[in-house]
Amino acid sequence: MKVSIILASYDSGHYHGGMGQGPDALISGGLVDALTLAGHDVAVVDIGKVGDDQEREIATGFAVCNAVSGEVRIARDRGRFPIVLAGNCLTSAGAVAGEGADAIIWADQHGDLNTPETSIHGFLDGMALAVVLGLCWRPMAKAIPGFQAIDPARCVLINARDLDPAEKQLLETLPVIRTECKDAANAVETLKAAGAKRVHMHLDLDVHNPKELQANRYTHSGGPDPEQLRKAACSMALAVPLVGITVSAYDPAFDARADVPPLVGELLNDLLASIEGR
Template sequence: MMGDVSTSVRFRLLEVPYDSGHRDARHGAGPGALVAAGAVERLGARGADVAHGRVELDRPSGFTIEAATGAEVMRRVAEDVAAHPGRVPVVLAGNCGVTLGVVAGLRAAAPERRVAVLWFDAHGDLQSPSTSASGFFDGMGFAMMGGRCWQTLAASVPGFVPLPDERAVLVGGHDLDAPERALLDEGGPAWLSVADIRAGRTGEVLDRVAAYADAVHIHVDLDVHDVSVAPANSYAAPGGLLPEEVRETVAAALARLPLASATIASWDPTCDVEHRMRDTGLALVDLLARLAV
């Protein structure tokens, strides 16, 4: 598992350059910047075959409805993933909700496969329209994956079924609202906190999840990292994980389950400092290339 990737591994690196319906702006500028910095080459550096694609919506720039456009992006991602069943999707995304489309596309291609999701994020993304004070659609992405909100929109994504809580883990969440904490405390998705990771509890949580899954999706909102590294975006908050802690947790997961797919999301290049968060994201690409089997 820890050796060089086999040349039989076939990746699909997919750019999804949208943030709240706007292309190549704010977080949506992150995917293209990672590609410009060498993400495709890094993914293929150990001999893997990498196909490179980009999601484009068939609509002019201008007025958009965040939820409708967000769901359209999810559908396009699901369709792309399902159309390339022999490839491991590595998705560079502006918004976190794209992961719903990735996992739905995997299920459309292989309905019997049980994919767990490790959701690395400073935030829970477990809000709903009834609990969110901001109404930010992407702050509901993990809740939507679990079937807790936006059920009609979610059902429009090909292959979507709600993710069972036993296959869902919030990793490194440290800037949570009271309703999100209540959900986690009352038996929602597992929560592997920063304190849990530093106390050595990673293995027991991952073992529990692996018992219910055949493969794992690694979702990393780059703001799971502490702001001392560099702010990933304008929502970044202190108290996060260090890059080596994120990578060690990803490696621990991939020692238990094969990589089904991955998302690296929500990097706003204008918030970065000396390219430190960009390079942190690229180091994750390197790790995925090394550990995929």
């Protein structure tokens, strides 16, 4: 398969800070080699620095989305499958826009469903899925080239277990499809029934059980091990048409043994094989 890996090396508006170091660490950890050895034609594109040098979290976060949307659209126009390596989860809004996705699978230990009105931490990335679903920051999201909010009924939320009270309340009112990895097959059937035609898969690496794999400073008990996530993701990729993948939130400072890069390589190779096998 022809693949474009798009690097978006930002964390909360900071270039190459914290989780913004993750994309380069995945590349230096052998990701391109792993995909190439599996027979894929891999091109790597780096959006580089965007916006001004003031590193304002909100403005820069959406500028990253704008840049990612453009690179994803270029990749798709060239017949290449886009894989975005991002520091922040918000970056998926840019990938969704560039792909014209109408559904999303969101694997994350967090709900990312806060809004400016409900957030108790003021963390923009904690609003990432809310942006994708059109629940907040609408004017800025609308400015992302190609962005169309995704209907919550076409959203699968996997293993979200660290939720703020307002997120729990919101999820009681939304038709979001909540599941754990073991029940992914049933969830994806519901997604298909909701009319999903172009599905983006968002993989926040902190969805894993931190006892099995710690990707960043955010830890909450429970969650799948790498094999469980890989099996669930691949079963969904076989069932619905994936148009792109985002891998986010890897901070190499919390991975002293460099366990994450080879596991991401295995995960992406299996996912690409599943997509080709549809």
